[in-house]
């Protein structure tokens with residue numbers, strides 16, 4: 728029997744778009760600086776400045792995960808982000824109205840991601856993960872989980888890809904069977 732691939736919930740701003748990084752440094756490192764107009768950034772608002780490294784798409788596709796957007800970009804990530812990275816259209820998590828004042832200090836994405844994963848193993852890459860999220864997921868998620876924080880001043884680095892690749896391999900995945908997206 729083939730083991731389905733684990734899910735990788737992927738944030739955009741922070742891991743892929745290192746919004747806190749110095750622009751010159753990111754461009755020297757191979758990032759492209761782009762202006763975008765996703766939903767909510769229509770005229771007269773100024774366009775959004777986004778930095779992306781086109782090498783990240785192939786790296787992400789080779790990690791052994793089922794990739795899923797977990798970002799406020801929602802489906803706009805397929806319009807604006809995926810083509811630059813060379814990613815196919817990916818499913819995206821739909822969010823309830825965020826509770827920014829969570830009594831357990833859990834990130835507003837955390838409960839939803841655990842819901843969507845429904846016991847399946849998942850990794851989550853985001854710049855806003857805290858110890859509260861790790862504790863909460865350990866208590867409420869039946870499967871394995873890797874909550875991997877990326878510094879928004881650095882974006883995804885080779886070490887991050889290495890950690891994710893190893894974790895996916897440890898789940899015994901890599902199969903293609905029965906890993907269609909069944910999330911929300």
Ligand SMILES: [Mg+2]
Pocket residue numbers: 738739740741742853854855
């Ligand atoms: Mg972020």
